[in-house]
């Protein structure tokens with residue numbers, strides 16, 4: 306089980322400080338959409354060159370002009386880039402084709418998807434990695450419900466990541482659903498980052514070893 310640290314609403318200096326503090330505890334590094342909007346692909350390039358052994362996720366949230374945007378992310382050093390589930394099927398298949406060429410991956414962000422039908426369609430289009438996502442704005446009205454996992458069929462072969470305000474208190478309930486990747490932003494970046502990342506990763510490792 307991976308922990309993906311989401312770098313959102315941070316300056317470049319803060320991103321690098323937090324990465325230095327947490328690098329021993331994190332597996333995947335997500336460069337958040339807002340950070341990419343602020344600094345462009347150069348921050349993806351810089352983070353990949355400083356942390357070449359980490360899996361770099363560019364949270365591009367692509368929804369159109371798919372080929373162009375995923376090539377931008379992959380050329381900058383991203384190993385995975387995100388594409389929105391509501392995108393046209395053509396966007397999904399175009400981005401999957403580019404990922405295959407680059408031997409990299411597309412993570413489909415299921416934000417806003419409430420129907421398993423779309424998840425099944427995505428799987429039929431060749432998608433193999435999705436993120437269940439309870440959005441930042443929705444978090445102001447409540448916590449993520451673990452029922453979100455019901456979007457994924459029990460016999461599905463999809464690799465599943467999950468995001469949305471996950472913290473030390475909510476992590477145990479998430480772990481019971483056994484996601485492949487747990488995405489954590491604010492609970493690490495807005496806290497004592499080193500201690501929070503260590504504690505969360507420790508909890509995940511313990512859960513996994515007892516599974």
Ligand SMILES: O=C(CO)[C@H](O)[C@H](O)COP(=O)(O)O
Nearest residue numbers: 311468469470471489490491
């Ligand atoms: O994609 C995102 C926002 O759109 C975030 O990266 C994701 O929600 C994780 O951050 P947090 O733990 O703060 O919710």
